[in-house]
Amino acid sequence: MTPLSALLVREIRVATRIGGGALIGVLFFLTVVTLIPFAIGPDLTLLKRVGPAILWLGALLASLLTLDRLISADQEDGSLDLILMTDTPLAVTLAVKAFAHWLTTGLPLVIAAPILSLLLNLDLAAAMAVTLTLLAGTPGLTFTGLIGAALTLSLRRGGLLMSVLVLPLTIPTLIFGVASASAAIGGTPLGPPFAILCALTLIGAVIGPFAASWALRHGQE
Amino acid sequence: MMLSGKGLACQRGGRMVFSGLDFSLRAGQALPLTGPNGAGKSSLLRLLAGLLPAAAGRIDFKGGSPERSLGEQAHYLGHQDALKTQLTVLENISFWASYMRGTLAGDDALTAVGLCELANVPAAYLSAGQRRRLSLARLVAIQRPVWLLDEPNASLDDSAQKILSAMMRDHLKRGGLIIAATHAPLGIKSARELRLGRAR
Amino acid sequence: MAIINFANPARFLTFADRVLPWVAGAAVLVLAYGLYLVVGAPGDYQQGDTAKIMFIHVPSAWLAMMAWGVMSMAALGTLVWRHPLADVTAKAAVPIGAAFTLICLVTGSLWGRPMWGTYWVWDARLTSVLVLFLMYLGLAALWRAIEDPSRAARAAAILTLVGAVNLPIIKFSVEWWNTLHQPASVLRLGGSTIHPALLTPLLVMAAGFLLLFTTLLLAAMRNEIFRRRIRTLQMMKALGARG
Numbered sequence: 001m002t003p004l005s006a007l008l009v010r011e012i013r014v015a016t017r018i019g020g021g022a023l024i025g026v027l028f029f030l031t032v033v034t035l036i037p038f039a040i041g042p043d044l045t046l047l048k049r050v051g052p053a054i055l056w057l058g059a060l061l062a063s064l065l066t067l068d069r070l071i072s073a074d075q076e077d078g079s080l081d082l083i084l085m086t087d088t089p090l091a092v093t094l095a096v097k098a099f100a101h102w103l104t105t106g107l108p109l110v111i112a113a114p115i116l117s118l119l120l121n122l123d124l125a126a127a128m129a130v131t132l133t134l135l136a137g138t139p140g141l142t143f144t145g146l147i148g149a150a151l152t153l154s155l156r157r158g159g160l161l162m163s164v165l166v167l168p169l170t171i172p173t174l175i176f177g178v179a180s181a182s183a184a185i186g187g188t189p190l191g192p193p194f195a196i197l198c199a200l201t202l203i204g205a206v207i208g209p210f211a212a213s214w215a216l217r218h219g220q221e
Numbered sequence: 222m223m224l225s226g227k228g229l230a231c232q233r234g235g236r237m238v239f240s241g242l243d244f245s246l247r248a249g250q251a252l253p254l255t256g257p258n259g260a261g262k263s264s265l266l267r268l269l270a271g272l273l274p275a276a277a278g279r280i281d282f283k284g285g286s287p288e289r290s291l292g293e294q295a296h297y298l299g300h301q302d303a304l305k306t307q308l309t310v311l312e313n314i315s316f317w318a319s320y321m322r323g324t325l326a327g328d329d330a331l332t333a334v335g336l337c338e339l340a341n342v343p344a345a346y347l348s349a350g351q352r353r354r355l356s357l358a359r360l361v362a363i364q365r366p367v368w369l370l371d372e373p374n375a376s377l378d379d380s381a382q383k384i385l386s387a388m389m390r391d392h393l394k395r396g397g398l399i400i401a402a403t404h405a406p407l408g409i410k411s412a413r414e415l416r417l418g419r420a421r
Numbered sequence: 422m423a424i425i426n427f428a429n430p431a432r433f434l435t436f437a438d439r440v441l442p443w444v445a446g447a448a449v450l451v452l453a454y455g456l457y458l459v460v461g462a463p464g465d466y467q468q469g470d471t472a473k474i475m476f477i478h479v480p481s482a483w484l485a486m487m488a489w490g491v492m493s494m495a496a497l498g499t500l501v502w503r504h505p506l507a508d509v510t511a512k513a514a515v516p517i518g519a520a521f522t523l524i525c526l527v528t529g530s531l532w533g534r535p536m537w538g539t540y541w542v543w544d545a546r547l548t549s550v551l552v553l554f555l556m557y558l559g560l561a562a563l564w565r566a567i568e569d570p571s572r573a574a575r576a577a578a579i580l581t582l583v584g585a586v587n588l589p590i591i592k593f594s595v596e597w598w599n600t601l602h603q604p605a606s607v608l609r610l611g612g613s614t615i616h617p618a619l620l621t622p623l624l625v626m627a628a629g630f631l632l633l634f635t636t637l638l639l640a641a642m643r644n645e646i647f648r649r650r651i652r653t654l655q656m657m658k659a660l661g662a663r664g
Binding site for chain 1: 267270271272289292293295297299300301302303304305306307308312315316317319320321322
Binding site for chain 3: 023037118
């Protein structure tokens with residue numbers, strides 16, 4: 001196996017075995033989406049209107065809150081030292097780790113989105129639109145969150161601080177994600193907001209791993 | 222092959238751990254690091270591994286691969302074993318062997334350290350000594366000329382110590398370099414030792 | 422034979438091996454008979470044959486709640502007597518209870534579709550079942566988060582009992598919330614008046630579901646005991662090896 005495929009397999013195994021974090025994100029997503037109607041009421045027309053926003057907020061929180069262990073687990077058991085001592089560029093390693101995290105946490109969110117759309121009274125077209133925008137947007141969230149995970153690595157209780165640091169960075173993705181979903185629901189083609197959403201994800205995939213690798217290299221002590 | 226340090230200094234948390242440190246060793250030589258706790262043995266090893274920045278001084282490594290850093294040509298055996306408890310013993314070593322471009326298959330490396338019968342046991346069930354053996358398997362699975370070992374004897378039983386000594390002798394015979402922080406004798410011949418500590 | 426005799430995992434295994442085929446066979450027969458009765462039962466005067474999904478929906482709802490009851494009793498066994506078989510029962514019941522809850526949700530949603538015009542309204546009963554489903558999933562996640570089974574069992578037992586106390590409160594709150602908001606639809610699933618001609622098939626189906634639950638629980642407990650034996654064997658192997 002090449003170094004990177006070995007890393008991908010290892011990350012997926014660790015996430016899906018006992019004690020791993022896969023599927024906890026999707027459970028969080030389900031819970032948040034279920035809670036919101038209790039707060040704003042079961043009015044189906046209202047839920048239909050705010051449904052895409054609820055799904056996007058839930059997916060955003062679920063993507064980011066599960067990220068805090070992504071690098072710190074490797075630091076605690078000493079794996080990070082060895083990872084730093086290889087000729088595989090650190091940014092590439094981090095990108096693979098983030099991708100594995102998206103496969104085990106982000107992709108389940110995308111798959112769950114159509115089912116949760118039913119709860120929010122979205123019709124099929126709207127559910128598909130939200131799912132498509134989540135598919136395009138959640139990898140960007142993970143790559144952006146990676147920066148926070150690297151920055152807060154040496155802190156205790158870094159998880160909460162990480163969210164505070166990263167959530168503002170995810171605002172563009174949220175804006176264009178919800179906007180493109182709403183555009184699709186309104187009957188207009190996905191168009192420019194969706195293109196911008198895809199662009200944001202691609203930018204995140206480039207900037208995230210590099211920024212995170214700089215944060216790790218400079219945070220060493 | 223030759224590894225040397227000149228005027229090395231290391232600062233951690235604003236405190237100077239050591240300064241003005243010189244050493245050099247050639248292919249086939251081992252350098253034990255001794256000294257009291259807090260003298261900077263672990264810091265020196267991490268510094269050589271590229272895991273800590275040096276506050277002053279320079280490290281020279283001649284005869285290795287020029288496009289790689291010293292850390293990329295060195296094994297670092299720290300206090301942590303770099304194991305994932307969710308994975309089996311074989312999955313752990315196979316991952317490192319693939320990720321660090323090792324030459325030996327995972328199960329052969331396990332045989333070398335006497336762990337092959339535990340290949341399919343989750344690493345969570347291993348004792349401290351067995352975890353240490355599994356770290357040693359990395360040294361044989363992946364060929365790297367410089368070994369930076371931090372208390373390699375810790376929690377090893379007699380038979381594992383013998384395996385480690387044999388591994389180190391083998392490595393030196395092939396022209397490798399070893400720097401090891403240690404309290405106990407390593408069981409290999411070394412010309413001299415480097416003693417760290419402020420009371421010099 | 423006293424129940425305490427089965428408390429020994431080895432005895433339980435021989436008991437389960439002997440009983441399982443019979444319970445499984447009985448479950449198949451009773452469910453087949455129940456389905457035969459359901460096919461013959463009269464359709465609802467308003468909803469026609471759609472209402473027959475009730476014969477799956479209602480027993481699953483009962484079983485979903487009963488499974489939590491079984492887990493709560495097992496939780497007492499875990500916390501008070503520290504009994505390993507209680508741990509095994511509690512763990513084995515989680516996915517089965519969650520599955521019945523999911524069946525209840527899906528059938529309820531399908532049943533409501535022609536009436537509501539949509540697959541889901543925030544109907545008080547269905548919403549309570551959804552919350553129950555969330556709690557099952559949370560419990561499953563807790564079991565998966567802790568590697569040591571006896572530690573996991575104690576944590577899960579506490580959550581189960583807290584849940585057992587809270588579920589009625591949640592149900593009450595959800596109903597209050599629902600009446601407060603006066604939902605768009607006044608239709609309520611599984612109303613309390615059931616025509617006698619429908620009662621017999623319903624009870625037969627419920628009995629079939631109960632037998633199915635017992636079969637699944639026994640099989641899952643057996644698997645869990647085997648899983649724990651494998652774990653113990655692996656730990657012994659690590660202990661016996663050098664180093």
